[in-house]
């Protein structure tokens with residue numbers, strides 16, 4: 157009898173839960189703050205695949221991907237967890253996510269233009285003197301030159317997680333500390349958005365960049381892909397070619413890229429354009445460097461060495 161009663165109670169609770177959760181899930185559609193994954197795939201030219209066993213959807217373009225699981229409010233973007241305003245839900249046979257996730261997270265990752273900016277006309281059309289400055293920069297002293305280094309992620313935000321369990325956030329900080337020392341030895345003034353395992357938000361990082369008025373910002377990250385063969389380094393600049401500092405950002409990107417070509421054994425994946433907030437909303441020349449792929453064993457082995465860092 158007792159067992160029957162508890163079974164009944166359980167069934168009622170389940171039904172009740174089912175009703176309320178369905179109501180809660182459908183609400184966002186009425187509020188119009190959701191967008192379907194198929195619409196996102198169409199707008200950003202992504203492939204969309206569905207794994208019904210895991211109830212997961214995969215958005216993909218080149219080596220970049222995002223994973224959404226039904227009823228889960230975490231979206232995995234290149235192996236990094238991002239919290240969504242509400243869980244992904246199913247309506248009319250479509251998977252929906254918050255519009256804020258589309259605008260802040262997915263657009264920033266997938267709305268890049270040329271695969272390699274140097275191939276596009278835009279950069280070839282840069283005025284001649286910029287190339288001359290580039291050639292002369294290595295001889296220029298770093299006295300009175302300030303660099304803001306931004307080690308990606310930190311604190312509760314681990315960034316990508318390597319197959320061996322190591323966190324991207326710690327690699328980023330290690331690399332930033334090494335770069336800071338080299339720059340200081342050359343006489344530059346170095347500022348950091350974080351110098352410990354804290355978590356400045358993207359808003360705070362942008363604010364620091366715009367208040368400190370360093371000569372440039374370099375954001376340091378490691379990449380992650382589903383395809384473990386993906387390998388190499390990338391340098392990212394803003395998609396906003398009308399920004400005042402755009403030509404300086406692209407010049408800085410080319411300098412960093414050529415330094416990587418000289419010193420990194422990994423392949424060159426070129427200069428790319430994306431709307432990452434630390435390079436898109438800052439008012440100083442800004443680049444974001446993906447030093448290698450944590451998801452690739454060869455890349456991971458290299459970045460784990462002192463020399464690699």
Ligand SMILES: [Zn+2]
Pocket residue numbers: 308309315316324377378
């Ligand atoms: Zn990262």
